[in-house]
Amino acid sequence: MNQAQSQLQAARDAGASDYDPVDFGFAQDKFQQAQAAMADRKYALASDLADESRADSTLARTKAQLAAVRAQIQSKTDANSQLHAQNAEAQSENDQHYQQQKAQLAAQQAAVQQAANGDNGDNGDNGDNGDNGNPAPSSTSPVPVPAQGASSPLPAQSPMQQDMPAPSSSVLGNPQPQQQQGQGFQTLPDSGQQNQQNQGGQL
Secondary structure: OOHHHHHHHHHHHOOHHHHHHHHHHHHHHHHHHHHHHHOOOHHHHHHHHHHHHHHHHHHHHHHHHHHHHHHHHHHHHHHHHHHHHHHHHHHHHHHHHHHHHHHHHHHHHOOOOHHHHHHHHHHHHHHHHHHHOOOOOOHHHHHHHOOOOOOOOOOOOOOOOOOOOOOOOHHHHHOOOOOOOOOOOOOOOOOOHHHHHHHHHHO
16 A cells, blocks of 8 residues: 555656546546555455556556656757747848848949949040040151141252352453444353453463
8 A cells, every 4th residue: 555655646746647647547546445445454455456556656657757758859849840940031031131232242343334334435535536636745746737828838949059250360450352333332251261261361
């Protein structure tokens, strides 16, 4: 009877009334019957009922312990599932944030590229304007071109002719005899004759 009472208390402490109320109820009934047999001094019947109560209490306690372990496993499983769901949600949010940052970076790069292309186009237009009317300065000075309607530049001067030699003193001292009156003015000798006369006078 003492062993049956101890097993019944162990089953109660293990939560058998919650996890296995059927077997735990059998254990309680058998123990009460054993107590009644002891009061009637039916010791053999009381011993058998006490053994049955102890067995039912052991079974109820074992089932209660097993159910408690299963409950803990299920609780941990649920916690793990919830944690996995939170991780998946966080991963999804991270992916969305990454995609947003990637899209913003791509838009910024496109804007920078478009601005660079616009600057290059403006530089090209400036180069075209220089070709149309504003040529770049060069190291060599441009050759002046006379405007339409202006007088043409003077032609290159030919080298000056050599001055005629002055007549010698002999020629100046001996004038030519005057011709007869009425024949007109006396012509001067040409340069060739003058040179011959000069040479003759020198000889």
